[in-house]
Amino acid sequence: MTQASALRAAAVLERKRIRKERFAQLRRNPAFILGALLLGMWLIAALFGNFLTRFEPGGVDVLNVNKRPSDEFWFGTDNIGRDVYSRVVAGTRPIIFMAFSATAIGTLFGTTLGLLTGYMKGRFDVIVMRILDAISALPVIVIALLALAALEGQSEVITVLIIGFVFTPIIARTVRAAVLYEAELDYVAAAKLRTEKMPHILFVEILPNVLPPIIVEFTIRLGYAVFAIATLSFLGVGVELGSPNWGSQVAENYSGIFGNLWWATVFPAGAIATLAIGINLIADSIMEAFEI
Amino acid sequence: MKRLGALGSVLRQLGQAVVVVIGSTLFLSLLLRLLPVGLAEIYAGGFDEASRAARLKELRLDKDPVTFYLLWLRDFVAGDFGPIVSPGGGTTPVADKVGSALPISLQLMFYVQVVALVVSVPLGIYTAYRSGKRSDKAISYGLFTASSIPNFVFGLLLAVFFGVTLAWLPPLGYVSPGENLVEHFRTMILPVASLAIPLIATYTRLLRADVIATLREDYVTMAVSKGLSNKRILFSHVLRPSSVTLFTSFALNMGALMGGTLVIEQLFTIPGLGSEIGIAIFSRQFFALQSYVAILAVGFVLFNTLADIAVGFVDPRTRERRRA
Numbered sequence: 001m002t003q004a005s006a007l008r009a010a011a012v013l014e015r016k017r018i019r020k021e022r023f024a025q026l027r028r029n030p031a032f033i034l035g036a037l038l039l040g041m042w043l044i045a046a047l048f049g050n051f052l053t054r055f056e057p058g059g060v061d062v063l064n065v066n067k068r069p070s071d072e073f074w075f076g077t078d079n080i081g082r083d084v085y086s087r088v089v090a091g092t093r094p095i096i097f098m099a100f101s102a103t104a105i106g107t108l109f110g111t112t113l114g115l116l117t118g119y120m121k122g123r124f125d126v127i128v129m130r131i132l133d134a135i136s137a138l139p140v141i142v143i144a145l146l147a148l149a150a151l152e153g154q155s156e157v158i159t160v161l162i163i164g165f166v167f168t169p170i171i172a173r174t175v176r177a178a179v180l181y182e183a184e185l186d187y188v189a190a191a192k193l194r195t196e197k198m199p200h201i202l203f204v205e206i207l208p209n210v211l212p213p214i215i216v217e218f219t220i221r222l223g224y225a226v227f228a229i230a231t232l233s234f235l236g237v238g239v240e241l242g243s244p245n246w247g248s249q250v251a252e253n254y255s256g257i258f259g260n261l262w263w264a265t266v267f268p269a270g271a272i273a274t275l276a277i278g279i280n281l282i283a284d285s286i287m288e289a290f291e292i
Numbered sequence: 293m294k295r296l297g298a299l300g301s302v303l304r305q306l307g308q309a310v311v312v313v314i315g316s317t318l319f320l321s322l323l324l325r326l327l328p329v330g331l332a333e334i335y336a337g338g339f340d341e342a343s344r345a346a347r348l349k350e351l352r353l354d355k356d357p358v359t360f361y362l363l364w365l366r367d368f369v370a371g372d373f374g375p376i377v378s379p380g381g382g383t384t385p386v387a388d389k390v391g392s393a394l395p396i397s398l399q400l401m402f403y404v405q406v407v408a409l410v411v412s413v414p415l416g417i418y419t420a421y422r423s424g425k426r427s428d429k430a431i432s433y434g435l436f437t438a439s440s441i442p443n444f445v446f447g448l449l450l451a452v453f454f455g456v457t458l459a460w461l462p463p464l465g466y467v468s469p470g471e472n473l474v475e476h477f478r479t480m481i482l483p484v485a486s487l488a489i490p491l492i493a494t495y496t497r498l499l500r501a502d503v504i505a506t507l508r509e510d511y512v513t514m515a516v517s518k519g520l521s522n523k524r525i526l527f528s529h530v531l532r533p534s535s536v537t538l539f540t541s542f543a544l545n546m547g548a549l550m551g552g553t554l555v556i557e558q559l560f561t562i563p564g565l566g567s568e569i570g571i572a573i574f575s576r577q578f579f580a581l582q583s584y585v586a587i588l589a590v591g592f593v594l595f596n597t598l599a600d601i602a603v604g605f606v607d608p609r610t611r612e613r614r615r616a
């Protein structure tokens with residue numbers, strides 16, 4: 001038993017060393033730094049938004065409708081006189097919170113299913129994978145749109161649950177592939193010989209070794225979650241009507257661009273773009289560091 | 293299974309495709325029946341007792357969800373996509389709408405894939421040959437950044453800039469090719485561009501990695517030492533194996549492209565299937581919705597299966613591996 005725990009301690013040390021090297025490599029990557037800056041900026045806006053807004057985000061000012069960007073209204077005002085800058089800042093919290101929760105739900109269920117199917121194989125694996133295939137037979141946006149329409153959903157909670165649900169098979173597949181390889185290795189056979197219980201083998205022995213692909217998958221999915229939430233709110237589903245969501249802001253002010261009132265649309269659109277770019281840069285550089 | 297060889301694997305893949313289509317449409321059908329409001333309320337809410345029963349029977353809402361699904365499936369396979377039922381009253385066949393909308397969507401997707409391939413093949417080869425140089429990095433990162441942006445945002449920024457600020461192109465609308473060919477292409481440029489960017493990024497990246505790997509192969513070194521021209525090596529030794537990767541990616545990206553088309557059609561008001569789905573969702577035409585989505589699922593699964601089968605034929609190694 002002592003020998004086993006010594007071996008495990010050595011394995012933990014080795015993992016720590018590899019992790020340190022990877023972080024060092026990440027910190028040297030300009031793409032990662034840029035991505036972290038962009039995401040960091042929006043995280044600050046999400047956390048401290050209340051102190052950063054200049055006007056009440058929902059405040060209507062009929063005397064200042066469709067004003068160009070100026071010293072007073074940094075990003076201008078929209079068609080009912082709301083301050084675009086304050087609405088963009090206020091729109092950060094919902095999209096970031098929703099994207100993180102949806103991805104976390106998908107990762108949690110996807111990882112569990114991937115561990116189970118990859119380890120147990122056989123008929124269980126075949127059946128679960130076919131069900132997951134059926135779920136992911138449709139584009140993410142289509143499923144989410146349908147489910148939200150069917151559930152009459154203007155609610156953020158339903159949106160988060162649906163996106164998490166749609167992500168589950170995708171993440172499960174990635175984890176399963178990694179587990180299939182790991183399950184053949186000696187340490188899993190050793191754990192079986194020690195008559196460890198299956199949850200122990202899955203979550204204590206195998207899980208730490210398949211963390212890198214899970215982390216990569218999490219960051220990639222986070223980018224897609226932002227993508228999906230912005231698109232859904234642009235299409236008018238998935239968020240409460242009138243709330244300061246970036247996608248809804250774009251949709252509400254879209255017709256203005258034909259009168260060259262570009263600012264009420266372009267600033268929230270730019271916010272979506274920079275957040276998506278930031279997360280994708282991070283995902284890409286993590287992928288490079290983990291050599292996947 | 294082994295004895296059956298290529299035909300066996302084709303049959304198996306088709307079988308899987310059927311299972312996936314049935315699974316996803318059943319999932320959707322059950323979802324619709326689980327509506328909190330209830331379909332009966334939506335479609336027969338204001339009816340009196342007698343006509344309400346007749347209406348429910350007509351819409352098959354008196355059946356249990358599984359029978360309801362099986363009857364729908366039978367009609368769908370026979371090519372009857374059911375009626376478009378508005379909550380208020382009247383019905384029109386979904387097949388009519390599909391007949392006019394689907395070709396427009398397919399045409400849009402066709403343009404997008406053609407443009408994406410035409411742009412990304414030279415870009416992929418160029419960046420592979422210049423790998424690590426400044427021009428490679430500029431192109432690779434530029435494409436990556438552009439493809440990270442959700443396509444409706446990208447389309448919108450294009451519409452603002454080229455459609456309104458510069459006023460070079462119509463910012464929205466659709467003109468059929470029969471009506472005015474020049475205007476048709478002018479209206480298609482912005483939607484096609486906003487949908488093609490992520491595909492160009494994916495294809496260029498794949499092709500670049502592929503070409504770099506192929507250039508290191510022994511048979512390329514051999515060809516160089518035989519004194520073959522660069523062009524000859526590029527086309528007959530490097531591009532041929534890469535075409536498999538490209539083709540697979542082409543088919544696999546159809547799903548994302550369908551999702552994107554749905555949004556972009558609504559943004560640019562193109563009367564394709566995406567706009568029809570949007571209308572169906574907002575006017576609660578749930579019966580039509582089920583058939584629209586089934587058509588999408590069939591298309592998507594079909595493309596994936598074709599990709600699998602084609603790759604199996606071009607490169608027999610994958611067939612072996614898949615079986616293992």
